[in-house]
Amino acid sequence: MPIKILIADDHALLRQGIKNVLALEADFCVVGEAIDGEDAIEQAKNLQPDIVLLDINMPKMNGLEVTREIRARLPRMRVVILTIHDDENYVFEVVRSGAAGYLLKDVEPSMLVQAIRLINEGQSFIYPTLTRSLFDEISRRDEVVSMLDKRKEERLTYREIEVLKLVGEGMSNIEIADKLYLSQKTVKNHLTNIFRKISVGDRTQAVLYAIKNKIVVIE
Incomplete structure (x- = not known):
């Protein structure tokens, strides 16, 4: 056949x-x-x-x-x-x-x-x-999951940590949506959940939180 x-x-x-x-x-x-x-x-x-x-x-x-x-x-x-x-x-x-x-x-x-x-x-x-490249990406994502395991009390999902990291890198909602293959509405929903879980009111405070908790590393 x-x-x-x-x-x-x-x-x-x-x-x-x-x-x-x-x-x-x-x-x-x-x-x-x-x-x-x-x-x-x-x-x-x-x-x-x-x-x-x-x-x-x-x-x-x-x-x-x-x-x-x-x-x-x-x-x-x-x-x-x-x-x-x-x-x-x-x-x-x-x-x-x-x-x-x-x-x-x-x-x-x-x-x-x-x-x-x-x-x-x-x-x-x-x-x-x-x-x-695939193995490197898997390794990087495993590190993010490990980071999540250390912060169980924050209850951030893997995707929320990923979105927060990209916010910390200065990406807009549109850029994050393109990067992660999500809709802009989904990105906004993730941000709303992130702000609530880490008790912040805006993106700037979220970025400061990400830097403080080493989700984003400033070089």
Whole structure:
């Protein structure tokens, strides 16, 4: 049985390029192409591909939202993110969303083919140069969790500490939302909870609290 693949990217030229590469493999079959996030979910349901090659930046729904939706509705389907972003935050969020692979768009065709075959067999695949970044990000987040464990009386969640840290670094609500893949409303809700839990009335007091408790380190 051929490996059925759905390509989801809003750039027609890129979709065609990927399709041309995959067409060279006798055991691959491109069953569909999606132009936005909602289209990707609909086609995934209708076409039942084995693999979804998914861009992270797409109209209507981004790749992370699509991945979560597919994993919730179609848990046996494997999602591979194909993107230009090599930031460790992207890698971590993609893995956390349930994707089985993370590849950069400048990947060699042979590596893309290898990744698809491995992922179809139940394995995971991360672009080799990003593996170190992923472990570094996991380590950093473990440190935050450890920090949280030491402050149980404050009852700040992991996400609240993360938001507070970014506030301390001078980020606006919009920037925090983009960084953590949240809505601005969710960021505001986190800030309201943070202010209440640490008994402060504004961002400035929250930043001072973060510095005092070494959530933010001033260099």
